[in-house]
Amino acid sequence: MKKNYRVRWMVLILIMIFFIISSVSVFAEGQKEDQEKQPVVLRTLIFKGFARGPSLAKQAEKYKEITGVTVEVEEVPFGQLHEKMILDFTSKAGNYDFVIGLTDWVTEMVRGKYLMPLNDMIAKDPIEGWPNAYPQGLLDFQTVDGKLYGVPCHDGPIMFYYRKDLLENPAEKKKFKAEYGYDLVPPKTWDQFLDVSRFFNRPEENLSGTVIAAKQGGQQLAYDFFLMLWSFGGDVFDKSYRPIFNSDAGVKGLQYYVDLRNKWEVTPKASTTFDETENGPVYLNGNAALMWHWSHIASWAEMPDRSKIVGNNAYTLMPVANSSIKPTTLSVYWFFAISESSKNKAETYKLIKWLSNIENDKEASQMGTVGCRLSTYNDPEILKQFPFYKNIEASLASAVKTTPQIPQYAQVDDIIGVACSKVIANEMSAKEALDDAAKRVEEVMRKAGYYD
Amino acid sequence: MSLAVSNQKRAVILMVFPAVIFLLAIGIYPLLHSFYLLFNDWILTSGMPPRFNNFANFVQLIKDDRFYSSLLTTIRFTATAVPIELGLGLLLTLAVAKDTPFKKTCRSILLIPMMITPVVVGLMWKYMYNPSNGIINYMLSKIGIEGPIWLGEPKPALPAIIIMDIWQWTPFVFLILSAGMTSLPKEVFEASKVDGTNKFQNFRYITLPLLVPFILVALLMRFIDTFKIFDTIFVMTKGGPANATEVLSLYTYKVGLNFFDMGYAATLSYVILIIITVCTQQFIKLGKNNAEF
Numbered sequence: 001m002k003k004n005y006r007v008r009w010m011v012l013i014l015i016m017i018f019f020i021i022s023s024v025s026v027f028a029e030g031q032k033e034d035q036e037k038q039p040v041v042l043r044t045l046i047f048k049g050f051a052r053g054p055s056l057a058k059q060a061e062k063y064k065e066i067t068g069v070t071v072e073v074e075e076v077p078f079g080q081l082h083e084k085m086i087l088d089f090t091s092k093a094g095n096y097d098f099v100i101g102l103t104d105w106v107t108e109m110v111r112g113k114y115l116m117p118l119n120d121m122i123a124k125d126p127i128e129g130w131p132n133a134y135p136q137g138l139l140d141f142q143t144v145d146g147k148l149y150g151v152p153c154h155d156g157p158i159m160f161y162y163r164k165d166l167l168e169n170p171a172e173k174k175k176f177k178a179e180y181g182y183d184l185v186p187p188k189t190w191d192q193f194l195d196v197s198r199f200f201n202r203p204e205e206n207l208s209g210t211v212i213a214a215k216q217g218g219q220q221l222a223y224d225f226f227l228m229l230w231s232f233g234g235d236v237f238d239k240s241y242r243p244i245f246n247s248d249a250g251v252k253g254l255q256y257y258v259d260l261r262n263k264w265e266v267t268p269k270a271s272t273t274f275d276e277t278e279n280g281p282v283y284l285n286g287n288a289a290l291m292w293h294w295s296h297i298a299s300w301a302e303m304p305d306r307s308k309i310v311g312n313n314a315y316t317l318m319p320v321a322n323s324s325i326k327p328t329t330l331s332v333y334w335f336f337a338i339s340e341s342s343k344n345k346a347e348t349y350k351l352i353k354w355l356s357n358i359e360n361d362k363e364a365s366q367m368g369t370v371g372c373r374l375s376t377y378n379d380p381e382i383l384k385q386f387p388f389y390k391n392i393e394a395s396l397a398s399a400v401k402t403t404p405q406i407p408q409y410a411q412v413d414d415i416i417g418v419a420c421s422k423v424i425a426n427e428m429s430a431k432e433a434l435d436d437a438a439k440r441v442e443e444v445m446r447k448a449g450y451y452d
Numbered sequence: 453m454s455l456a457v458s459n460q461k462r463a464v465i466l467m468v469f470p471a472v473i474f475l476l477a478i479g480i481y482p483l484l485h486s487f488y489l490l491f492n493d494w495i496l497t498s499g500m501p502p503r504f505n506n507f508a509n510f511v512q513l514i515k516d517d518r519f520y521s522s523l524l525t526t527i528r529f530t531a532t533a534v535p536i537e538l539g540l541g542l543l544l545t546l547a548v549a550k551d552t553p554f555k556k557t558c559r560s561i562l563l564i565p566m567m568i569t570p571v572v573v574g575l576m577w578k579y580m581y582n583p584s585n586g587i588i589n590y591m592l593s594k595i596g597i598e599g600p601i602w603l604g605e606p607k608p609a610l611p612a613i614i615i616m617d618i619w620q621w622t623p624f625v626f627l628i629l630s631a632g633m634t635s636l637p638k639e640v641f642e643a644s645k646v647d648g649t650n651k652f653q654n655f656r657y658i659t660l661p662l663l664v665p666f667i668l669v670a671l672l673m674r675f676i677d678t679f680k681i682f683d684t685i686f687v688m689t690k691g692g693p694a695n696a697t698e699v700l701s702l703y704t705y706k707v708g709l710n711f712f713d714m715g716y717a718a719t720l721s722y723v724i725l726i727i728i729t730v731c732t733q734q735f736i737k738l739g740k741n742n743a744e745f
Binding site (some may be wrong): 009012013016079082083086087090108109111112113114215216217218268269270271272273407408410411414417418421422424425427 | 462463466496497498499582583584601603604605606686689690691692693694695696706709710711712
C-alpha cells in the first residue's frame with residue numbers, strides 16, 4: 001500500500017514537472033517565432049497635449065509606409081511621464097525604445113545610465129547637416145562630459161507675448177497715455193507690465209491683463225519663479241550649489257508674482273488651477289492681453305483651429321525689474337534619445353535620424369511644434385507663417401538660462417512649487433517661504449553629497 | 453484511515469503549491485523587500501545599490517514636518533468623509549427599504565457613482581469645480597452666490613474633495629446596509645408591531661442594534677479606503693494648493709515615484725500599513741464584542 005501511494009505521488013510530480021517544462025518551452029518557442037515573424041515595432045511615450053504629438057503621429061504613419069517599421073506612441077498625463085519613463089529604465093523592461101525626454105531630466109537619466117550616447121552612431125551615419133544644423137544652445141543641455149545623449153525635437157524658450165491689436169490700437173494708446181503719462185508700448189520692465197495689465201484688465205469684457213499658471217504640482221509654477229528670480233537679478237544656486245534663491249531678488253520677484261493675482265487681480269483668480277496647458281488657451285481665446293509662455297504659443301496663435309487671435313499676436317523679450325538687468329529667458333526643450341534598454345537601438349537611431357531631417361522638422365513646425373533646425377528658422381515658408389522664428393535664434397544667442405541641471409531637480413521643483421503656493425495662499429510671507437525652501441533644498445543637496 | 457487522510461492532505465498541498473508560490477512572489481516578496489528598504493538609503497535613479505543606513509529613515513520621518521501635515525490632512529479627510537457617508541448611507545437605506553418597483557429603481561440608480569472608475573470621477577468633479585466653466589459655480593451664481601475657487605484655494609480644496617468622495621462612496625455604504633436590512637429577521641418586527649412600538653422605537657431599539665455588524669463592516673472598509681486615498685486627489689489637485697490636500701499616500705507617492713527615494717518611501721508606506729492594521733484590529737475587536745453581546 002505504502003509503495004502504491006509513493007508511486008502515485010511520483011507520477012503526479014513527474015506530470016507537473018512535464019507540464020511546467022512543456023509550457024515554458026512552448027512559450028519560449030512562441031516568443032522566438034513571434035520575433036522572427038513580426039516586423040520591428042518602436043515604442044515611445046509622450047504627454048497628452050504635447051505640441052510634437054500631432055506631427056509625430058503623422059510622421060510615424062509615413063515612416064511605416066517607407067520602412068515597414070511601426071512606431072507606437074503612448075500618451076499619458078504630463079505628471080506621469082517622468083515616472084513611467086524612469087520605472088521602465090530602472091526595471092530594464094525596454095518597453096520604450098525611443099525616448100522623448102526633457103532637458104530637466106538629462107542629468108538624472110545620464111547618472112542612471114538610462115540613455116545611450118549617440119556620438120558613435122552620429123559619426124557613422126550623421127543626421128542631415130550635422131553638426132551645424134542646430135544652434136549650439138540646443139545641444140548643450142543634453143551633452144554631458146562630451147557625450148551627446150539626444151537630438152533636439154521641440155523647443156521652448158519662454159517668450160513674452162502681447163496682443164498687438166490692443167497695444168497698437170490708437171484709441172487705446174491715447175487713453176493709456178492720458179492715464180499713465182507715457183506711451184503704450186510692449187512692457188520692458190515689470191512696473192510697465194503692471195501698468196499695461198491693469199489698463200487692459202476688463203472683467204466686463206472677459207479680458208484679463210495677463211494669465212499665469214500657478215498650480216502647485218504643475219509644470220509651470222517653479223519655472224515662473226525662476227523667471228521672476230532672474231528678472232529681478234537673482235539666481236538659484238551659487239557655485240557650490242548652495243541655494244541663494246531666497247535673496248532679496250527672489251523675495252521681490254515672488255512677491256510681485258503673487259501680487260499679480262492677490263493684490264492687483266490682473267490675472268484670473270482661477271490661475272491657481274492652471275498649468276501651462278491651461279493658461280495658454282486663455283490667451284489664445286483672446287481673454288488676456290499679455291502673457292509669457294513657451295514658444296509653441298507663437299506658432300499656435302497663427303493656427304485658426306487653435307487660436308482666436310490669428311494675426312494679432314506679437315512677442316518680445318521678457319520684462320525685467322530694472323534696465324540694468326539683461327532680459328533673460330528660460331530654455332527647456334525636448335529631445336529624441338535612445339533607451340539603453342531598447343532591443344532595437346539601430347532601428348531607433350534610424351527613426352531619430354529620419355524625424356530630425358530638414359523636411360520633417362519643417363513639417364512638424366507647420367503642425368505646431370517649435371522646430372529646432374536652423375534650416376527651419378530660415379525657411380521662407382516658415383517665416384511667412386511664423387515670423388517668431390527670427391526671435392528664437394536671437395533669444396537663444398542672448399541671455400538664456402535653464403533649470404538647475406542636477407539629478408535632484410524634481411525635489412527642488414517640488415520644494416519651490418510648494419513655497420510659491422503657500423505665499424499665493426497667504427499662508428506665509430515670501431521671505432518666510434523662500435527661507436524655508438532654501439533650508440529644505442540645502443538638506444536635499446547635503447544628503448546627495450554636494451557639500452562633502 | 454489516518455494515513456489516507458494524511459496522504460489526501462499532502463495531495464491538496466501539492467495542488468495549491470503553485471498558487472501559493474505565485475502569491476508569495478507578488479505579495480510577500482514585495483513586503484519583505486520594502487521591509488529591507490526601511491534600513492537602507494536607495495535613490496532608484498542613482499545607479500547605485502541600496503546602502504545600509506541604520507535607522508536614518510526613521511530619524512528622517514520623525515523630523516519630517518511634511519509627514520505630520522500629510523498625516524493630519526489624511527485624518528481630517530477620513531474623520532469627516534466616513535461619518536457623513538455612514539449617516540447618508542443609513543438614511544438612504546431606510547428611505548428605500550421597502551420593495552416597491554420605484555424604490556428598486558432608486559436603489560439601482562443610487563449605485564451608479566461607485567461603479568465609475570475613481571480617476572474618471574476625479575476628472576468629472578475637477579471639471580464641475582472649474583470656477584469659470586464648471587456647473588457648480590454656475591448653479592451657485594443662479595442663486596446669487598459667488599462660488600469659491602474650489603480646487604485653487606486651500607480653504608475649499610479639502611472640503612471639495614470630501615464632497616466628491618461622499619458622492620462616490622455613500623452608495624457603497626448604502627449597498628452594505630441594504631444587504632443588512634434585507635437579512636434582518638422579520639419575526640422581531642412582527643413582535644414589535646404586536647407590542648405597539650412606533651417607527652422611531654423600531655429603528656432605535658431593533659433596526660439599529662441589528663445593523664451594527666453591517667455598520668462596522670461599512671465603517672472598516674470606508675476607513676481603509678479613505679485612509680489610503682490617492683487617485684482622485686492626484687487627478688484633481690496633486691496635493692495642492694499649498695499642500696492643503698496632500699494626504700499621506702500622495703506624499704509617499706511623491707517621495708517614491710517623483711524623488712525616487714525608495715528607502716524613505718518604504719518607511720512612509722509602512723506607517724500607512726501599521727496605522728491601517730492597528731485600526732482594523734480595533735474594528736474587528738469591536739465587532740467581536742458586539743457579536744458576543
